[in-house]
Amino acid sequence: MPDLLIELFSEEIPARMQAKAADDLKGLVTNGLVDAGLTYEGAAGFATPRRLALTVHGVTSRSPDLREEKKGPRVDAPEGAIQGFLKSAGLSSVAEARVVDDPKKGKFYVAETLKPGRAAEDIIADLVPQVVRGFPWPKSMKWGTGALRWVRPLHSVVCTFGPETEDPTVIAVDIEGVSSGNVTYGHRFLAPEPIRVRRFDDYMAALEKAKVVLDPARRRDIILHDAKDLAFAAGLELVEDEGLLHEVAGLVEWPVVLMGSFEARFLEVPDAVIRATIRANQKCFVLRDPATGGLANRFLLTANTVSADGGATIVAGNERVIRARLSDAKFFWEQDLAVPLxxxxxxxxxxxxxxxxxxxxxxxxxxxxxxxxxxxxxxxxxxxxxxxxxxxxxxxxxxxxxxxxxxxxxxxxxxxxxxxxxxxxxxxxxxxxxxxxxxxxxxxxxxxxxxxxxxxxxxxxxxxxxxxxxxxxxxxxxxxxxxxxxxxxxxxxxxxxxxxxxxxxxxxxxxxxxxxxxxxxxxxxxxxxxxxxxxxxxxxxxxxxxxxxxxxGHLLASEDGRNLLAGYRRAANILKAEEKKGTAVAATVDPTRFADPAEAVLWAAVSRGAETVSDALGREDFEAAMAALAGLRPPVDAFFEAVLVNAEDPLVRANRLALLAAIRDTCHQVADFSRIEG
Structure with a gap:
């Protein structure tokens, strides 16, 4: 099945925007393909400072034909309604429509139309410009005289599509004068020449030869591995910083880790200040001296190039800036200390x-x-x-x-x-x-x-x-x-x-x-x-x-608790239904109105339970309160098995509803059981 490769090549994308942009590109394109009727086997998005890339594997070559039905008027409808239906359905006469006989609605016309599928190339050609023009950058810009907004000026678009066994097709796309092709570019300084690519595998390999590591995760691994190796060789330990690692990996396409140093006198400043200074101003990692547990007067920087002097000039430039920043920090430190808080x-x-x-x-x-x-x-x-x-x-x-x-x-x-x-x-x-x-x-x-x-x-x-x-x-x-x-x-x-x-x-x-x-x-x-x-x-x-x-939670995990909840709900539902109908509910339970022994047993249990629950809650003994509620389960069950709440005698019925209210009120001392799910 064919694979799709897209690359959007531009000026530098801010590091903080790259990961989300790669995910957005993947989501927008794959969702667009699916919405258009295509399927795919897998997709992955990538970002470097100068490019967003997407590979979509196993894309179907064509969307399926769709058969649609359009319901029309009854066969005995006015001629105007029938003609309007034929026109909207694209039919020339009623002979082209199907008649459906519905037992309830009678006979009516149905138009069947076939919507042919589209080639994947045509779908992609429409989709890519839509994605680019509507891309959700947090901040974007315009340049030149065009109307396109992108995070930074967009220079080129790669868009190829085809199976592994054939040369892929370049999908023709034009976005504000930027036309698609199969040409990308490597590292800005180390390999700036054009690179012709076919599909994702040779695209990624070609970039690697041109000093571009496409995968951000791999760039992070390179930086972390090389940083630890340099630190170990110097007898030091890297102070790891996940946030800084992600940021630095978004600033370089070909990471080269180098070590620099600063004067030991700056170590008088607190370690956190040194780290903040070096991190904020130069995006550099600090190192720890295992012998002292404090910071060493060394740092690690990540360059984006391989220089002829082994990085000496780059290191010296970073050392000058860090020296100046640490001098400022030392000044602030000494000045601040001199003034009481x-x-x-x-x-x-x-x-x-x-x-x-x-x-x-x-x-x-x-x-x-x-x-x-x-x-x-x-x-x-x-x-x-x-x-x-x-x-x-x-x-x-x-x-x-x-x-x-x-x-x-x-x-x-x-x-x-x-x-x-x-x-x-x-x-x-x-x-x-x-x-x-x-x-x-x-x-x-x-x-x-x-x-x-x-x-x-x-x-x-x-x-x-x-x-x-x-x-x-x-x-x-x-x-x-x-x-x-x-x-x-x-x-x-x-x-x-x-x-x-x-x-x-x-x-x-x-x-x-x-x-x-x-x-x-x-x-x-x-x-x-x-x-x-x-x-x-x-x-x-x-x-x-x-x-x-x-x-x-412990109460409701027990059988007694679950059954009590069921009994509460039954009582609450009956009360709610009767109160809605305006049925009288006695203000208090009157034992002289009991017509069944189960009523007396329940009333005795509820009276004792309510008092026990109240006392336990006053002592903040919640386990005892729950145990008292659990004890209501047998008499509640027995009551519902033996007694018809809605008795014919209105006074007996009102008294039994008052019993249900007593169950509800006793439970509500602990919690509003009506809010319990399940």
């Missing part, structure tokens, strides 16, 4: 946090006040917590964080340690930002926990107060992350806190409930049980919610 606090008043929520200085005061309230609940010293909260944002106005915002928190901790602050205060300055994501650790020390919670709760209550809530996929202030951070800190540290004590509104509690469902679902819990517990309303102690959800 507390002395920087007035500058926070000049930094706007949000126009409706004031400046950073005002926010710090709110966090300090919250920290004093939270500290006793988590076993933290209120004075240390307040001190940490006071200094938590001070590093935002340091020279180092101004240069490298990603070091906020870390630099605050480092400066606090050097300036003699309590270790718990210093640690909290860094850790109050955590967790930054699902894989980030949560603070575990009491002072750090306190400030982290105060920071996140201030954000959430503040933005809720000004009605700046996340909507759909938009969350510009990362409030979902803040809520998940609160949830993880509380649960993973086993904290007892009532969120309403810190300004959480019912609307905000509902937001926490939604985030908690996400968190518990990722941990394997049933989201409907979280719904059932939150459905009671007013529960704002997250740890109690989890304990109640766990206990409810």
């Amino acid at each position: 507390e002395s920087r606090l007035p500058k926070l008043d000049s930094i706007t946090f949000h126009e409706k929520l004031g400046n950073q200085g005002e926010r710090v005061k709110r966090i300090v006040a919250l920290a004093r309230e939270i500290a006793p609940l988590v076993g933290a010293d209120p004075e240390l917590a307040a001190r940490a909260a006071l200094l938590a944002k001070a590093d935002l106005v340091t020279g180092m964080v101004g240069e490298f915002p990603e070091l906020q928190g870390f630099m605050g901790r480092t400066y606090a340690e050097r300036q003699g602050e309590d270790p718990a205060v210093a640690a909290a300055i860094e850790e109050h930002y955590k967790p930054q994501g699902p894989s980030d650790r949560v603070p575990t020390e009491p002072v750090s926990i306190t400030v982290a919670l105060a920071d996140k709760l201030d954000m959430l209550t503040g933005f809720w107060a000004i009605d700046e809530k996340p909507t759909g996929s938009k969350d510009p202030f990362a409030l979902r992350r803040a809520a998940l951070g609160v949830i993880r800190i509380v649960l993973e540290n086993g904290l007892r806190m009532r969120l309403t004590a810190f300004g959480s509104t019912p609307d905000l509690l509902a937001f926490f409930a939604d985030r908690m469902k996400v968190q518990l679902r990722e941990q394997g819990a049933r989201h409907d049980l979280v719904d059932a517990v939150f459905g009671l309303g007013g529960e704002d102690d997250l740890l109690l919610v989890v304990r109640r959800v766990d206990a409810l």
Whole structure:
């Protein structure tokens, strides 16, 4: 079966856009082929700084013929309606239509038309320009006088199609004057001559000879392998950086790893600063000295060429830039250390946090006040917590964080340690930002926990107060992350806190409930049980919610629990149906109205169960509460087997409905069983 090869050759594509662009090209083309009636066996997309490429294997050579039916009017319909049908169906007379006799609708005309399939070449010729013109680049540009938008100027298009046994056909495509062909180009400097290609296998091999590694995964492997080898040869260890590796692999087509060095005096600067400086400015990897555990005064760069001097000129150029950047970092480090963090606090008043929520200085005061309230609940010293909260944002106005915002928190901790602050205060300055994501650790020390919670709760209550809530996929202030951070800190540290004590509104509690469902679902819990517990309303102690959800899950995993749920649903459904009809339900159960022994047994069990459940919940003994509910299963089953709820006597019926309401209300002490699925 034929294979399709597409290459879109352009000026340099930003590294951050390449992976998604390769996936988009694959999706748009393969979906387009399938929509047009073609099938394929496999596809793979690739990207280098100057090209997007796609190979689609085993494409069918033609789309199938399609037979379509168009229903027309009844045979006795007015002539005008029949003629209109014939015209729309492309028929010259009713003799070309088929008559269908329907027992209900009578006889009517049906037109059958055959839509011939199309050659794959024709489909591809139409599809490729559509894909290119509508490509979803995050940012694109126009050049020259044409109307085409592409990430960078598009120079050439390769589009070949054919089986392995034959020379493939060049699919004729013209996109704003860029015509398709079977010619590509190798490395910009090492092999710039045109390369004629046929299909994917020889295309990939030809590029390799022309100093272009097409597969990004292979470029990453080359860089990582060579970097580790160079580090090992120098007696050092590579500090691996997955994000940087992906970025660097998107900057080169022919990776060549080289080692450079900088003066040892710069090692006085914290390792994180050196790494950030070298990474941000030169996209270089740093190395660790296994003898000391600290960074070595070496770095690794990835060139995109093989130079005659073995890379000496490239290394020297990078060393000059890194030396200058590290000199700046050392200056910031020394200047920042000379000024106590507390002395920087007035500058926070000049930094706007949000126009409706004031400046950073005002926010710090709110966090300090919250920290004093939270500290006793988590076993933290209120004075240390307040001190940490006071200094938590001070590093935002340091020279180092101004240069490298990603070091906020870390630099605050480092400066606090050097300036003699309590270790718990210093640690909290860094850790109050955590967790930054699902894989980030949560603070575990009491002072750090306190400030982290105060920071996140201030954000959430503040933005809720000004009605700046996340909507759909938009969350510009990362409030979902803040809520998940609160949830993880509380649960993973086993904290007892009532969120309403810190300004959480019912609307905000509902937001926490939604985030908690996400968190518990990722941990394997049933989201409907979280719904059932939150459905009671007013529960704002997250740890109690989890304990109640766990206990409810254990109950429903048992036979008694499953049967009780079935009995609850039967009771609730009967009540709902009767209440909808306006049937009277007694306000209370009257034992004198019992007409069957099963009623008395059930009422005794429900009365005892309701009291036991209430007592157990008051003691926060959720297992005992669930056991009490499980004990209702036999009398509930016996009641439904022996008793007809809708008795003829309206007073007996109202009393029995009140019994069902008692079952429902007892279950609802634990959770809203109506929200439980399955």
